[in-house]
Amino acid sequence: MPVTARPPGRPRAGIDATVFAATLTTVTDLGYANATVDRIAAAAGVAKTTIYRRWPSKGALITACLVDAFGPVPLTGADRAEILAAAIRWAAAKIAEPGIGAAFAGVFTDAVSDPDLRRILSTQLQDPYRIALQEALDEPETRVLFFIDVVIGTLIHRMGMTGEPMVAADVDALVDMVLRVLERP
Amino acid sequence: MPVTARPPGRPRAGIDATVFAATLTTVTDLGYANATVDRIAAAAGVAKTTIYRRWPSKGALITACLVDAFGPVPLTGADRAEILAAAIRWAAAKIAEPGIGAAFAGVFTDAVSDPDLRRILSTQLQDPYRIALQEALDEPETRVLFFIDVVIGTLIHRMGMTGEPMVAADVDALVDMVLRVLERP
DNA sequence: CCCATTACGCTACTCAAGGTATCGATACTA
DNA sequence: TAGTATCGATACCTTGAGTAGCGTAATGGG
Numbered sequence: 001m002p003v004t005a006r007p008p009g010r011p012r013a014g015i016d017a018t019v020f021a022a023t024l025t026t027v028t029d030l031g032y033a034n035a036t037v038d039r040i041a042a043a044a045g046v047a048k049t050t051i052y053r054r055w056p057s058k059g060a061l062i063t064a065c066l067v068d069a070f071g072p073v074p075l076t077g078a079d080r081a082e083i084l085a086a087a088i089r090w091a092a093a094k095i096a097e098p099g100i101g102a103a104f105a106g107v108f109t110d111a112v113s114d115p116d117l118r119r120i121l122s123t124q125l126q127d128p129y130r131i132a133l134q135e136a137l138d139e140p141e142t143r144v145l146f147f148i149d150v151v152i153g154t155l156i157h158r159m160g161m162t163g164e165p166m167v168a169a170d171v172d173a174l175v176d177m178v179l180r181v182l183e184r185p
Numbered sequence: 186m187p188v189t190a191r192p193p194g195r196p197r198a199g200i201d202a203t204v205f206a207a208t209l210t211t212v213t214d215l216g217y218a219n220a221t222v223d224r225i226a227a228a229a230g231v232a233k234t235t236i237y238r239r240w241p242s243k244g245a246l247i248t249a250c251l252v253d254a255f256g257p258v259p260l261t262g263a264d265r266a267e268i269l270a271a272a273i274r275w276a277a278a279k280i281a282e283p284g285i286g287a288a289f290a291g292v293f294t295d296a297v298s299d300p301d302l303r304r305i306l307s308t309q310l311q312d313p314y315r316i317a318l319q320e321a322l323d324e325p326e327t328r329v330l331f332f333i334d335v336v337i338g339t340l341i342h343r344m345g346m347t348g349e350p351m352v353a354a355d356v357d358a359l360v361d362m363v364l365r366v367l368e369r370p
Numbered sequence: 371c372c373c374a375t376t377a378c379g380c381t382a383c384t385c386a387a388g389g390t391a392t393c394g395a396t397a398c399t400a
Numbered sequence: 401t402a403g404t405a406t407c408g409a410t411a412c413c414t415t416g417a418g419t420a421g422c423g424t425a426a427t428g429g430g
Contacts, residue, residue, distance in 0.1 A: 037417070046379085047380065052419080111346075112294055149351075153338030158334045161296075166334075173366070176366075191398090192404090195406040233389090
């Protein structure tokens with residue numbers, strides 16, 4: 001007896017992965033502003049209405065795509081410092097991947113003036129990482145939120161201002177800076 | 186003998202300040218996304234075409250408004266640490282002012298996918314402060330750019346994720362964190 | 371086998387907003 | 401008075417997000 005009974009009617013085709021891939025390649029090729037839902041649908045070989053049947057808005061689609069692309073944060077390391085350093089470098093590497101940084105910056109920007117999207121972004125993308133980091137680092141919520149603001153804010157600001165991801169030397173400086181705060185509050 | 190001869194034709198009316206004020210109040214009241222150029226023009230008592238005669242795009246208008254609202258950075262303090270601390274607190278206070286934070290976050294977001302706007306934002310808003318800080322702190326360009334990414338990125342990320350400006354305790358932590366890097370690179 | 375149910379593709383559509391074109395009126399200089 | 405450039409007003413173009421309706425394809429149940 002399955003826990004969730006299969007709902008009646010035609011089952012959904014497994015196109016989520018295809019749409020996510022099309023979203024990232026479209027953003028990479030054309031930029032966030034030109035990555036319209038029409039174009040993403042065309043790139044995925046899917047009707048636009050199908051996309052809106054699965055995600056309520058373009059921002060929700062991008063957010064879901066980002067959640068899928070980021071995956072779980074690797075919490076590896078011998079101590080808290082190593083864990084946090086690994087998480088920062090992982091975030092920097094992810095944001096530097098083609099399309100992800102631009103998509104992230106774009107959806108973040110849209111969220112500023114859109115409370116609904118802000119809630120989606122906060123609960124679906126930020127909260128899981130915040131909770132995982134709280135437990136792994138044994139730090140209070142306010143401090144973890146501060147770390148996230150610093151790390152993600154810095155990486156996105158660089159991406160937005162220059163159009164390029166942050167170079168390795170500056171990522172090193174970012175890791176070093178945050179670790180000092182962790183070790184000597 | 187005036188240095189710049191007055192150009193022929195009807196002179197421009199002195200409405201820049203009026204439009205800037207209308208822009209901030211409109212953003213404050215309605216949010217960045219709902220602060221359309223039509224509404225800003227109406228709030229300023231000015232025709233939309235007049236706005237487009239003076240600023241080439243909405244982003245350029247917002248940027249000019251921000252440049253006007255921020256004004257010059259105060260570089261006061263006995264030593265480099267005090268100067269940088271004062272600059273960070275000044276930035277945090279400005280971004281917390283009604284409308285400014287939302288406008289900043291909005292135009293920043295738009296700039297991510299708009300190279301033209303990115304150039305305007307970089308040259309007209311960031312560069313003056315970067316240059317002034319380079320001289321006041323006697324630090325290389327890359328380091329000052331890193332500081333700007335950290336400070337502005339953190340403040341904007343908080344503003345974008347929560348819709349509220351950063352609280353005083355976190356601004357203190359931000360100042361403390363950056364000062365450590367300044368004093369012990 | 372037929373039916374209810376749901377998903378898909380397609381076309382067409384609405385709506386909002388950035389940005390443009392045109393034109394008459396106005397303010398200033400020479 | 402002629403020339404120039406601005407302002408306001410109206411109308412318009414274009415793009416893109418999101419929706420509605422319809423025929424069709426799958427699936428499970430009777």
